[in-house]
Amino acid sequence: MEFTIKAGSPEKLKNGCVVAGVFAGGELSAAAKALDKASDGTIAAILARGDLDDKAGATLTLHALPGLATPRVLLVSLGKAGELTDKTYRDAVSAAARQLAGSPADDAAFCLADVDLPGRDAAWRIAQAAQILKDSTYRCDELKSKKDESKKGVKKLVFVTRGKPAADLDAALLEGEAIAEGMALAKTLGNLPGNVCTPGYLATTARKLAKEHKIKVEILERADMEKLGMGSLLSVAQGSHEPPKFIILNYKGGKPKDKPVVLVGKGITFDTGGISLKPGEGMDEMKYDMCGAASVLGTFKAIARMELPINVVGLIPTTENMPGGSAIKPGDIVTSMSGQTIEILNTDAEGRLILCDALTYAERFDPVAVVDIATLTGACIIALGNLTSGLLANDDALAAELLASGQAAGDKAWQLPLWDEYQDMLKSNFADIPNIGSKGAGTITAACFLARFTKAYKWAHLDIAGTAWKSGADKGATGRPVPLLTRFLIGRAGL
Ligand code: BES
Ligand code: MN
Ligand code: ZN
Numbered sequence: 001m002e003f004t005i006k007a008g009s010p011e012k013l014k015n016g017c018v019v020a021g022v023f024a025g026g027e028l029s030a031a032a033k034a035l036d037k038a039s040d041g042t043i044a045a046i047l048a049r050g051d052l053d054d055k056a057g058a059t060l061t062l063h064a065l066p067g068l069a070t071p072r073v074l075l076v077s078l079g080k081a082g083e084l085t086d087k088t089y090r091d092a093v094s095a096a097a098r099q100l101a102g103s104p105a106d107d108a109a110f111c112l113a114d115v116d117l118p119g120r121d122a123a124w125r126i127a128q129a130a131q132i133l134k135d136s137t138y139r140c141d142e143l144k145s146k147k148d149e150s151k152k153g154v155k156k157l158v159f160v161t162r163g164k165p166a167a168d169l170d171a172a173l174l175e176g177e178a179i180a181e182g183m184a185l186a187k188t189l190g191n192l193p194g195n196v197c198t199p200g201y202l203a204t205t206a207r208k209l210a211k212e213h214k215i216k217v218e219i220l221e222r223a224d225m226e227k228l229g230m231g232s233l234l235s236v237a238q239g240s241h242e243p244p245k246f247i248i249l250n251y252k253g254g255k256p257k258d259k260p261v262v263l264v265g266k267g268i269t270f271d272t273g274g275i276s277l278k279p280g281e282g283m284d285e286m287k288y289d290m291c292g293a294a295s296v297l298g299t300f301k302a303i304a305r306m307e308l309p310i311n312v313v314g315l316i317p318t319t320e321n322m323p324g325g326s327a328i329k330p331g332d333i334v335t336s337m338s339g340q341t342i343e344i345l346n347t348d349a350e351g352r353l354i355l356c357d358a359l360t361y362a363e364r365f366d367p368v369a370v371v372d373i374a375t376l377t378g379a380c381i382i383a384l385g386n387l388t389s390g391l392l393a394n395d396d397a398l399a400a401e402l403l404a405s406g407q408a409a410g411d412k413a414w415q416l417p418l419w420d421e422y423q424d425m426l427k428s429n430f431a432d433i434p435n436i437g438s439k440g441a442g443t444i445t446a447a448c449f450l451a452r453f454t455k456a457y458k459w460a461h462l463d464i465a466g467t468a469w470k471s472g473a474d475k476g477a478t479g480r481p482v483p484l485l486t487r488f489l490i491g492r493a494g495l
Contacts, residue, residue, distance in 0.1 A: 217250070
């Protein structure tokens with residue numbers, strides 16, 4: 001979908017469809033009022049008959065209204081006037097997106113972003129709408145022999161503002177589009193199965209992304225990792241026939257001397273659990289265990305598209321976690337790059353084993369902050385469900401910044417404690433640290449493990465086990481937390 005912005009009077013628009021908001025009880029938004037007036041009260045009369053539900057996100061398409069040049073008006077319910085929230089606004093935009101995707105109209109005029117939403121300016125409303133509208137057109141038919149060839153759906157959309165659009169709205173539009181494109185990359189990588197999206201495939205994707213944008217890339221091979229002493233990461237890889245990779249992305253949009261933000265993404269391209277084998281039911285979903293890595297690649301795509309003035313390094317340790325004759329066994333002890341020894345009591349707690357070496361490697365960039373993103377613990381789904389990512393940090397200001405970024409991006413996270421008391425749950429009789437904690441608080445003990453490797457800098461950890469993908473009828477990767485991370489970096493860039 002292509003976007004533009006212009007000032008205009010809703011009643012004069014000739015587009016294939018004009019989208020306008022309506023509040024509960026038939027109360028018209030400014031745009032709907034203008035349409036109603038031009039059509040001599042037809043809209044108000046139809047609404048008075050109760051054809052449009054009051055709930056935010058309900059829709060009603062009206063055809064060939066008198067006095068209007070457009071053949072279709074799509075009315076979208078915004079809920080009660082004065083009670084508009086981020087959520088109801090996003091719900092209304094999503095509903096409009098669904099209707100537009102199935103519409104025979106080729107182009108549409110969107111007047112829905114021109115509503116008052118407390119605490120959110122026009123730039124926010126347009127960025128969110130552009131992101132939601134573009135994201136709604138995402139399809140994953142890469143591996144279908146017959147592609148969806150339906151010609152339906154709006155291809156061009158113009159955001160209509162009452163006055164002359166302010167200059168910052170172009171940037172907002174770009175932001176929304178860039179985030180949706182980053183999400184699309186993250187979704188596709190997540191959706192691709194383990195036999196396609198291997199560590200090598202992630203490395204090739206990183207190389208391609210670097211070529212298309214102002215990004216440098218370096219790929220470390222097994223021998224390089226051996227030289228660096230990444231014994232923990234390599235121990236996970238030793239059970240698999242697929243060669244592991246360590247991907248380093250470098251985006252230098254800021255001043256050369258600015259210290260970078262480092263993003264670290266878990267890249268397990270398939271997690272069988274290893275010798276601590278997972279149960280068979282639903283194991284296919286463990287193809288998504290590289291969604292942290294995918295979110296790093298997606299975020300790089302978004303910030304490069306926006307040419308954000310900031311320096312960002314991306315680190316992706318990637319391997320399969322397989323059982324096999326040479327796989328690690330419960331009880332094995334390995335030495336991490338930091339020098340700390342780890343007793344592997346459960347080979348299914350592999351994410352932290354690959355992340356810890358990447359977190360040690362991050363030190364060499366002298367980062368302002370490090371954020372890792374990982375589908376790390378099933379316990380996080382028990383705690384927060386599928387709506388909210390888990391956030392743990394060794395720095396409360398960084399945590400607050402990420403929480404606010406998630407709020408603003410509609411990609412929310414919630415903080416769990418990382419108090420020192422919890423460190424007592426990680427004790428090994430034979431090594432410096434075990435890779436699992438004692439019973440309970442699984443998300444926190446996983447983060448406590450990582451915290452042993454992040455003492456040199458400000459660090460936050462996002463557990464996206466519940467939010468990176470959806471199960472069931474519309475199963476698939478969500479592209480989260482690309483919106484949160486991109487918003488965070490936009491803030492860090494001082495924009
Ligand atoms: N990738 C999984 C976590 C996961 C499980 C994410 C289910 C989403 C859905 C991770 O590698 C894992 O297996 N974690 C174990 C840790 C345990 C052995 C301490 C878990 O959560 O069960
Ligand atoms: Mn696992
Ligand atoms: Zn895993």
